[in-house]
Amino acid sequence: MKRFSGRPDFQHDETARLGILLTNLGTPDEPTATALRRYLGEFLWDPRVVEIPRPLWWLILNGLVLRTRPAKSAEAYARVWTDRGSPLLYHSRDIQTALEKKLRSRFRGPVEVELGMRYGNPSIEGALESLKERGVRRLLVLPLYPQYASSTTGSTFAKITSILSQWRWMPEFRMVNSYHDDAGYVQAVANSIREHWYRNGRGERLLFSFHGIPRFTFLAGDPYHCYCHKTARLVAHRLGLKDGEWFVTFQSRFGKAEWLKPYTDETLEEWGRKGVGDIDVVCPGFPADCLETIDEIGFENAELFREAGGGQLRYVPALNDSEDHIHMLQELVLRHTAGWPEVNKRSVEQAGQEAEETLARARRLGAER
Numbered sequence: 020m021k022r023f024s025g026r027p028d029f030q031h032d033e034t035a036r037l038g039i040l041l042t043n044l045g046t047p048d049e050p051t052a053t054a055l056r057r058y059l060g061e062f063l064w065d066p067r068v069v070e071i072p073r074p075l076w077w078l079i080l081n082g083l084v085l086r087t088r089p090a091k092s093a094e095a096y097a098r099v100w101t102d103r104g105s106p107l108l109y110h111s112r113d114i115q116t117a118l119e120k121k122l123r124s125r126f127r128g129p130v131e132v133e134l135g136m137r138y139g140n141p142s143i144e145g146a147l148e149s150l151k152e153r154g155v156r157r158l159l160v161l162p163l164y165p166q167y168a169s170s171t172t173g174s175t176f177a178k179i180t181s182i183l184s185q186w187r188w189m190p191e192f193r194m195v196n197s198y199h200d201d202a203g204y205v206q207a208v209a210n211s212i213r214e215h216w217y218r219n220g221r222g223e224r225l226l227f228s229f230h231g232i233p234r235f236t237f238l239a240g241d242p243y244h245c246y247c248h249k250t251a252r253l254v255a256h257r258l259g260l261k262d263g264e265w266f267v268t269f270q271s272r273f274g275k276a277e278w279l280k281p282y283t284d285e286t287l288e289e290w291g292r293k294g295v296g297d298i299d300v301v302c303p304g305f306p307a308d309c310l311e312t313i314d315e316i317g318f319e320n321a322e323l324f325r326e327a328g329g330g331q332l333r334y335v336p337a338l339n340d341s342e343d344h345i346h347m348l349q350e351l352v353l354r355h356t357a358g359w360p361e362v363n364k365r366s367v368e369q370a371g372q373e374a375e376e377t378l379a380r381a382r383r384l385g386a387e388r
C-alpha cells in the first residue's frame with residue numbers, strides 16, 4: 020500500500036460520486052509489429068488467457084509466438100485501422116460518451132463513466148485513479164462482455180481486485196458478472212438483426228458466431244459455452260426463427276489445442292461447398308466492432324464462404340453506440356446500482372419526460388417494423 024506522499028488518498032463524503040467503469044479487452048496502440056509485440060506480450064502472459072504452466076509458456080511465448088505473430092497481426096490491424104484509431108477503442112469510447120450523457124440526465128446525483136482496457140491503453144489502473152480523483156466512492160464495473168468467461172470477465176475481476184486491494188480507502192464495489200440473458204440485451208440484438216434484414220434483405224440462414232475458448236476450459240466448468248448458446252437461443256426465439264434457420268459457431272481460435280466447436284470457418288466452407296446462398300452473420304459476444312468482427316468475419320470469412328461456392332456473407336454490425344444498446348446498458352447499470360444513494364433520485368418532471376421518451380421509442384420501433 021502507498022505511504023503518505025503529501026496528498027491524502029480520499030475525498031470527503033459530501034462530494035462522493037458514483038463511478039461506472041466500462042472495460043473491454045484492449046487493442047494495440049498502433050498497427051505495427053512493435054506495438055503488437057507489447058500488446059500481445061501482456062495479453063498472452065495472463066494466466067487466465069493461456070493456462071500453460073509458466074516456465075514452459077515463457078519459452079514458447081518469447082521464443083516463438085512473439086517472434087512471428089506480431090507482424091502477421093499488425094497486417095490484419097492495418098486493414099481495419101481508421102483515422103480514429105482501432106475500432107475496438109473508438110467504439111468503446113463512443114459507448115462511454117453516450118452512456119455517461121444518458122446516465123447524467125437520468126440520475127440527479129453526479130455520475131462519472133470511465134473506460135479501462137484489460138490490456139494496453141487506456142489502462143484500468145489509470146481509469147480507476149481518475150475515478151478516485153473525481154471523488155468516486157461507489158463503483159460499478161461493467162465489462163463489455165455479455166457472456167462471462169474466465170479469460171475475459173474473470174481476468175478483469177482479478178485485475179481490478181488486485182489494484183483495489185492496494186488502496187487505503189477502497190470504494191464500495193460491485194461488478195456485472197454476465198448479461199447474456201438480459202432481456203434488454205436480447206431485444207437490442209434482435210432489433211439490430213431485424214434492422215439489418217430490413218436494409219439488406221434476409222439471407223437463407225442466420226449464423227451466430229461467438230469468439231471461442233479452449234475446449235478444456237469448458238470441460239473444467241467455464242459457463243461461457245452455455246451462455247453463448249443461451250444468448251443465441253433467446254435472440255432466435257425473439258425473432259421467431261425455426262430450427263434450421265439459425266446456427267451457433269465459434270471463431271478466432273488461438274494455438275494448437277482444440278477449441279469450442281463447431282468452428283465458424285469450417286462451417287462456412289462446408290456451407291459454401293453445399294451451395295448455400297446469401298447468409299447473415301451476427302456476433303453478439305462483441306458489443307463493439309473490432310478486428311475479430313470487421314476483419315475476421317467481414318473480410319476473411321466472407322471470402323472463404325464465397326470461394327467455397329457460397330453466396331454473400333452479410334455481417335450484422337455490433338450494437339456499438341446505437342440507441343438500443345445505450346438504453347440497455349443504462350437499465351443494466353440501474354439494476355446493478357440499486358439501493359445506492361446517488362441513484363434514482365429522480366424528480367417528477369424527469370420521470371414524466373422519461374415516460375414520454377419511452378413512448379416515442381416504442382412508436383418509432385413500431386413504425387420501423
Ligand SMILES: C=CC1=C(C)c2cc3[nH]c(cc4nc(cc5[nH]c(cc1n2)c(C)c5CCC(=O)O)C(CCC(=O)O)=C4C)c(C)c3C=C
Pocket residue numbers: 044045046047059067068069088092105107164168170171230231232233271273304305308309310311
Ligand atoms: C468476446 C470475448 C472474448 C473471448 C472469450 C476471448 C478469448 C481469447 N482470446 C484469445 C486470443 C486473442 N484474441 C484476440 C483478439 C480479440 N479477442 C477478443 C475477445 C475475446 N477473446 C476481442 C474483442 C479481440 C479484438 C481486439 C481488437 O483489438 O480489436 C487476439 C489478438 C488478435 C490476433 O493477434 O489475432 C488474440 C491473440 C485467447 C487465447 C482467448 C481465450 C483463452
Ligand SMILES: [Fe+2]
Pocket residue numbers: 230271
Ligand atoms: Fe480473443
Ligand SMILES: [Fe+2]
Pocket residue numbers: 271272310311315
Ligand atoms: Fe482473429
